[in-house]
Amino acid sequence: MNQAVQAAAPAQKRKPKETGVPDNKKYLHPMLAKNYGNWKYHDRPRPGVLHHVAHSGDEVWTVRAGTQRQMDIFTIRKLCDIADTFAEGRVRFTIRSNIEYIVADEKKVAPLIAELEKNGFPVGGTGNSITMIAHTQGWLHCDIPGTDASGVVKALMDELYDEFRREEMPNRVHLSTSCCEINCGGQADLAVIIQHTKPPIINHDLVANVCERPAVVARCPVAAIRPAMVNGKPSLEIDESKCMCCGACYPPCPPMQINDPENSKLAIWVGGKNSNARGKPTFMKMVASGLPNNAPRWPEVAEVVKRILTVYKEDARPWERLADWIDRIGWPRFFEKTGLPFTKYLIDDWRGSRTNLNASTHIRF
Amino acid sequence: MAKKPHDTPNLDQLESGPWPSFVTGLKELAKDRDYVVDLLGQLEESYKTKKGYWKGGTVGVFGYGGGVIPRFTELKNEDGTPKFKDAAEFHTLRIMPPAGMHYDTATLRQFCDIWEKHGSGLIAFHGQSGDIMFQGATTDNVQKAFDELNEMGFDMGGAGPAVRTSMSCVGAARCEQSCYDEASAHRSVLNTFLDDIHRPSLPYKFKFKFSGCPNDCMNAIQRSDMAVIGTWRDNIRTDEALAKKWFAKHGMDELVNDIVARCPTKTFQIKEIGKIKKGEHISSVAVNETHAIEINNQDCVRCMHCINVMTGALAPGQDRGATVLVGGKSHLKIGGLMGTVVIPFMKLDTEEDREKLIDFGQRTIDFFAENALEHERTGEMIERIGLANFLDAMELDVDPAMINSPRMNPYVRTDGWEEEVAKINAKKQVA
Numbered sequence: 001m002n003q004a005v006q007a008a009a010p011a012q013k014r015k016p017k018e019t020g021v022p023d024n025k026k027y028l029h030p031m032l033a034k035n036y037g038n039w040k041y042h043d044r045p046r047p048g049v050l051h052h053v054a055h056s057g058d059e060v061w062t063v064r065a066g067t068q069r070q071m072d073i074f075t076i077r078k079l080c081d082i083a084d085t086f087a088e089g090r091v092r093f094t095i096r097s098n099i100e101y102i103v104a105d106e107k108k109v110a111p112l113i114a115e116l117e118k119n120g121f122p123v124g125g126t127g128n129s130i131t132m133i134a135h136t137q138g139w140l141h142c143d144i145p146g147t148d149a150s151g152v153v154k155a156l157m158d159e160l161y162d163e164f165r166r167e168e169m170p171n172r173v174h175l176s177t178s179c180c181e182i183n184c185g186g187q188a189d190l191a192v193i194i195q196h197t198k199p200p201i202i203n204h205d206l207v208a209n210v211c212e213r214p215a216v217v218a219r220c221p222v223a224a225i226r227p228a229m230v231n232g233k234p235s236l237e238i239d240e241s242k243c244m245c246c247g248a249c250y251p252p253c254p255p256m257q258i259n260d261p262e263n264s265k266l267a268i269w270v271g272g273k274n275s276n277a278r279g280k281p282t283f284m285k286m287v288a289s290g291l292p293n294n295a296p297r298w299p300e301v302a303e304v305v306k307r308i309l310t311v312y313k314e315d316a317r318p319w320e321r322l323a324d325w326i327d328r329i330g331w332p333r334f335f336e337k338t339g340l341p342f343t344k345y346l347i348d349d350w351r352g353s354r355t356n357l358n359a360s361t362h363i364r365f
Numbered sequence: 366m367a368k369k370p371h372d373t374p375n376l377d378q379l380e381s382g383p384w385p386s387f388v389t390g391l392k393e394l395a396k397d398r399d400y401v402v403d404l405l406g407q408l409e410e411s412y413k414t415k416k417g418y419w420k421g422g423t424v425g426v427f428g429y430g431g432g433v434i435p436r437f438t439e440l441k442n443e444d445g446t447p448k449f450k451d452a453a454e455f456h457t458l459r460i461m462p463p464a465g466m467h468y469d470t471a472t473l474r475q476f477c478d479i480w481e482k483h484g485s486g487l488i489a490f491h492g493q494s495g496d497i498m499f500q501g502a503t504t505d506n507v508q509k510a511f512d513e514l515n516e517m518g519f520d521m522g523g524a525g526p527a528v529r530t531s532m533s534c535v536g537a538a539r540c541e542q543s544c545y546d547e548a549s550a551h552r553s554v555l556n557t558f559l560d561d562i563h564r565p566s567l568p569y570k571f572k573f574k575f576s577g578c579p580n581d582c583m584n585a586i587q588r589s590d591m592a593v594i595g596t597w598r599d600n601i602r603t604d605e606a607l608a609k610k611w612f613a614k615h616g617m618d619e620l621v622n623d624i625v626a627r628c629p630t631k632t633f634q635i636k637e638i639g640k641i642k643k644g645e646h647i648s649s650v651a652v653n654e655t656h657a658i659e660i661n662n663q664d665c666v667r668c669m670h671c672i673n674v675m676t677g678a679l680a681p682g683q684d685r686g687a688t689v690l691v692g693g694k695s696h697l698k699i700g701g702l703m704g705t706v707v708i709p710f711m712k713l714d715t716e717e718d719r720e721k722l723i724d725f726g727q728r729t730i731d732f733f734a735e736n737a738l739e740h741e742r743t744g745e746m747i748e749r750i751g752l753a754n755f756l757d758a759m760e761l762d763v764d765p766a767m768i769n770s771p772r773m774n775p776y777v778r779t780d781g782w783e784e785e786v787a788k789i790n791a792k793k794q795v796a
Contacts, residue, residue, distance in 0.1 A: 014508075014512050016429055016520070017515055017516075018520065018563065019518055020556035021463065021464060021551060021555045022461070022520075023463065023552065027469050028538055029467075033538075039540060039541040040541055040604075040680075041607060043676070052539055066384065068384070068385040071387075071487070071488055071489065072391065072394045072487055073480060073481050073487075079473075083470045090467065090469055097489075097491065134493065135493075138417075139408055140408060141455065141457060141500055142419065143420055143421050145417040148412070150387045154387065161383045182696065184493050186493060186587070187588070215739065219740065221699065259416060261414060264415075274581050274584040274586070274587060275579070275581055276580070276667075276669060277669045278629055278670045283703070293415055296375040317622070318619070
């Protein structure tokens with residue numbers, strides 16, 4: 001199908017119907033609609049399956065499967081066919097782009113799982129598994145990406161496939177990836193994020209026409225950018241001794257190119273926890289950096305991710321999230337057990353950072 | 366049949382392995398779409414050079430100021446023509462999902478048909494703000510696709526300095542931990558701010574997220590300017606049959622090590638049945654003939670851990686509602702911030718209750734619009750002016766549930782102290 005530019009816009013412009021968020025009631029599986037707000041408990045008969053029991057005595061089984069998130073229409077139609085056969089034509093998606101099918105008859109669970117797996121959709125991602133990676137757009141669609149997103153996720157999920165389909169981790173493991181330091185992928189037990197290591201390279205010919213210079217100056221977290229005349233043109237300059245290479249200036253001013261094929265590296269962060277369970281929510285911490293942006297499969301990143309998760313799996317106690325485990329064993333032991341180098345760059349010096357330093361004699365030897 | 370595919374040796378390597386491959390999907394689409402043939406060409410180039418080649422621009426639909434993410438290729442030949450001309454424009458439509466992301470297949474199939482006709486055929490369920498992302502349309506086709514999606518009853522999401530698309534958990538539809546009707550709250554709040562969603566004019570983005578319990582499956586505390594998180598005020602409920610069933614399966618070691626030892630306030634105890642306390646704040650339930658659980662609910666912080674481990678045996682209370690936190694955001698510009706409690710508890714049972722939440726959202730956004738600096742998030746604004754000033758403007762009473770500890774430094778002018786104490790006492794008298 002040729003999608004080249006077509007005829008001009010119609011003369012009569014259609015006004016949008018400002019309908020907002022649609023009502024979800026008609027999309028609910030009939031058993032969910034019937035027992036809305038009246039569920040009693042759930043258990044997990046096997047990885048990838050949730051069994052919910054309502055106060056009415058009704059029961060439903062949810063089968064969860066992984067998807068590639070960026071889905072072609074053929075894949076979506078296939079997922080719909082499966083829903084029409086097994087699940088009353090209803091599906092839902094989780095926050096991590098897994099698809100869920102709900103059935104009211106336990107006998108449908110096994111054939112539904114078989115059908116999903118036959119079509120290449122792994123069943124899992126429940127309970128104490130490693131679930132699908134929350135991710136961003138990357139080279140496929142973002143205007144400021146330092147790396148890809150879907151490709152990194154595909155490469156990593158291939159490596160973590162078995163753990164997605166099992167429930168053998170100490171507690172659930174949420175992963176995210178982000179293709180710049182803005183971190184659209186979000187907080188996670190373990191995250192892979194671009195870390196730039198060189199200040200942006202400025203194309204002075206373009207700045208005056210493309211960038212609103214005061215806005216760019218204001219955007220810099222460390223006040224390292226100032227207006228300047230370069231080659232007779234209004235432009236911007238960077239105090240490179242102040243610049244910490246965050247890339248905040250790049251979105252409002254694309255001529256300040258921060259992405260660098262060699263010097264934009266990948267960093268690994270651990271210990272983010274969204275939930276309030278046990279301790280309060282936590283932000284993740286950087287534990288490794290300097291990994292090469294090695295498309296198409298990022299083997300160096302996968303190696304570090306797997307190393308951390310393997311040690312966590314062996315060493316953590318039941319119900320310890322990654323953050324809980326490190327709270328128990330301490331950071332020195334974390335670096336010792338994972339074999340990751342603890343460098344000076346991992347000592348926080350941003351505002352509020354003193355709370356991240358050890359102001360006690362609590363030291364594990 | 367589409368034109369001949371470009372060589373994609375890098376992307377080809379993302380077709381092996383067991384996880385579903387987006388590259389395989391793109392290649393399926395490319396079989397009869399020159400558009401996707403060239404998309405793969407540009408993506409392969411990115412894999413080769415490790416550079417992105419999309420730039421933004423201005424593309425929208427009639428009547429709205431946002432919601433389309435415009436993308437024009439920057440990968441040009443020397444004469445300035447696009448290197449992959451059939452994919453020179455690759456815009457995304459952000460469409461708001463139903464609460465809880467439930468769909469029927471008729472709707473999904475209709476999405477596919479519309480996107481097959483007007484777009485690339487690539488749809489993401491969902492973006493990080495919760496939008497259905499219809500990825501890849503030319504400038505001319507954006508309006509056509511939107512018109513058809515809009516006629517189905519779906520509407521544009523937020524982009525830019527606007528109220529953004531929201532997310533809510535599966536909640537009451539299928540979760541026993543749900544503490545309010547997340548879908549109703551999500552829909553009624555968001556649909557109040559459609560003008561601020563569709564016509565970006567705030568200092569920066571503003572996000573709502575709705576989680577039904579403190580497990581916060583929507584990551585609301587870390588990711589939203591206003592987090593509405595379900596909780597309860599009365600005692601944890603118990604079910605002896607399920608408690609005994611759990612104990613029979615898991616035993617004393619797990620009860621002690623996985624729950625007693627992990628209770629953050631140590632209010633969860635295991636005792637001989639005869640030693641269990643009675644009282645209006647005590648929840649207790651026998652796990653076998655000799656031992657029972659005792660929870661003093663006044664010391665419970667509603668963290669959910671014991672309920673997560675013994676789901677059904679233990680359950681949230683019945684005096685349910687939500688805690689509202691304000692100011693969560695990611696790194697830029699001052700570093701990541703979590704939301705701060707500003708409403709420790711509010712009921713969300715009725716339309717009238719939800720009106721109060723909407724009113725609070727409205728006043729917060731109005732204050733944000735007037736007081737935040739350009740590109741400043743709500744959390745940064747509060748950091749700059751101080752929480753007390755924000756509370757004052759929102760006419761919220763201060764509450765020790767909002768803090769981890771009182772201030773640790775003396776640098777504050779306190780000459781209004783007596784007046785504040787008098788106000789608090791006067792309020793107590795009325796109550």
